[in-house]
Amino acid sequence: MLTADLAPITPGAEPVTGAQHDGECIDTAAVPGGGTLRLMRFGSSFSIQLGEDELMGSDACQSEEALADLAIERMGEQHDRILIGGLGMGFTLKAALAALPASSSVVVAELVPQVVRWARAELAHLYGAALDDPRLTLDIRDVHDVIAEADGQFDAILLDVDNGPDGFIRPANDRLYCNWGLRDARRALRPGGILAVWSAYPDDAFRDRLEAAGFGVEEVELADELGADRAPYTIWLATRPLTAE
Incomplete structure (x- = not known):
């Protein structure tokens, strides 16, 4: 189900050189609050970029799939409702749908x-x-707003909306990772629920903020599938305690 009307695509064919390696810009999209996303094609591969920085590419999906798989593994039998922040190229969504039973529901905030x-x-x-998939609801709005309105509604929240726990896409996203934003996420989860956050880099201060917000924190490093010389990805798995504090 979609919660916003979508107009037809108006494709472009803008050649891009230099930092974007002679790719073809198929389309662009304005980010609310500033910035422009570019859908790029490089032969048979696709990339979504913010300016000249790649956010995700079709040739690498393992860490995005792991974001869902690792969280769902830790949820046990409690998997009625999951929130995914950021649609991206669908890798996290597809992994979640593959791992969840037919009775589950998945909300993607884009x-x-x-x-x-x-x-x-x-x-x-x-x-x-x-x-x-009948289990899916697409909510076309800021994932922060979805979290802020929730009160113990989700068994897991999976965030892959920036390149790490900071407002890379837009400054307003900082509120997802600050102290009060993490408390909002904790409140939006049911007891035992999981907040999973994808990052291209480690961040000890973010782990400290998760713990200060009342989460039990596990940090997982994943090798970059595109090469051993590339820095590993980090996924934080933050669990809301089963008992009230």
Whole structure:
């Protein structure tokens, strides 16, 4: 189910050189609050970029899939409702749907409507049937707002909306990772629920903030599948305690 009307795509064919390695810009999308996303094609590969910085690429999906798999492994039998922040290229969503039972529901909060349009068009081959899964609800708005309105509604919250625990996409995203934002996330989870956060880099201060917000924290490093010379990814798995504190 979609909670916003989506207009048709207006594709472009803008050649890009230099830092983007002679790729073709298929389309662009304005990010609310500033910035522009670019959907790039490099031969048979696709990339979503913010300016000249790549946010995700179709050739690397293991860490995005692990974001879902690691969280669901730790949820036990408690998996009624999951929130995913950021649609991206659908890797986390597809992994979640594959691992969850038919009785579960998955909400994906996506800030940029154009990303959903890409998922239905140029990137449809990456999604398969995921967007038509009856367990899925697409909520076209800021994941922060979804979290802030929730009160013990989710068994897991999976965040992959920036390159790490800071407002990389837009400064307003800092509120997801600050002390009070993490307390909001804890309140949005049911007891025993998991907050999972993907990052391209480690951040000891963020781990400290998770613990200060009342989470039990596990930190997992994942090798970059594109090469051993690349820095590993980090996923934080923060659990809300089963008992009230």
